[in-house]
Amino acid sequence: MIDSGKFQAGEKLPSVRELCEMFGVGRSAVRDAITTLKGKGTVYVKQGEGTYICGFDSTKLFTNPMSLPGSRDIRELFQVRKILEAGIAEMAALNRSEEDLKVIEEILYNQSNNGWESDYNLHAAIAKATGNEIIIQLIQFISTMMKKAMIDFHNYIQINPTTVKTISEQHKSIYEAIKLAQPGIAKQRMIEHLDFVEKELSQSLVLQNP
Known part of the structure; x- marks a missing residue:
């Protein structure tokens, strides 16, 4: 959904509870997925607010192979x-x-x-x-x-x-x-x-x- 553009850069993801309902999975599966996406630089978490989609940062291209x-x-x-x-x-x-x-x-x-x-x-x-x-x-x-x-x-x-x-x-x-x-x-x-x-x-x- 992020890749297709349904979720846009800067947009807040649905809550963990909502994601569980959307995909029919438990909370641990959703949290693991968010942790993985965070590690890849796809999302970032604001404490007390939620999870947001990262924009593509072109400056990273000059320091890391893509x-x-x-x-x-x-x-x-x-x-x-x-x-x-x-x-x-x-x-x-x-x-x-x-x-x-x-x-x-x-x-x-x-x-x-x-x-x-x-x-x-x-x-x-x-x-x-x-x-x-x-x-x-x-x-x-x-x-x-x-x-x-x-x-x-x-x-x-x-x-x-x-x-x-x-x-x-x-x-x-x-x-x-x-x-x-x-x-x-x-x-x-x-x-x-x-x-x-x-x-x-x-x-x-x-x-x-x-």
Whole structure:
């Protein structure tokens, strides 16, 4: 209910008694759930007042790698990725060197064997191909922040060869556009790729946390 937005940030949760009635469970189960949510930073308790929903604190991103708790955070993070990485793919198509292309080719050749690391290395190599040091550091930051969620995601998609194949083909199509110096196409291919990964990652969280 928190994840879906039925309970909004800053809103007070129903009382323990009301939650017991809503979910048909005892007080200890509700208290344990609140303690768990508090530990994850999802809620906070005001003594004598009740339990409130925490807002998403973006400042925490700069100190802790992110284990994505819900679909809203994924959606907002992927909005950032689409703005940033679509432009990166576009710039890489304009600025890439032959050495950059060789590095990306090597990563693509080995991507089926390396899972998360291959994904990380590919996006980092595309960022490097822009020649912009600030962009390179931003991509490293985002990838580090998402590491836990993306490792879990790559473990999840291994059970679906079709998804693995689709992602591999998307990576190759981004590379081809960069290689052929087609900035507009590289940008569009990156957006399509991130749209697909966002959808699959959200689905994996639903299945992991029914």
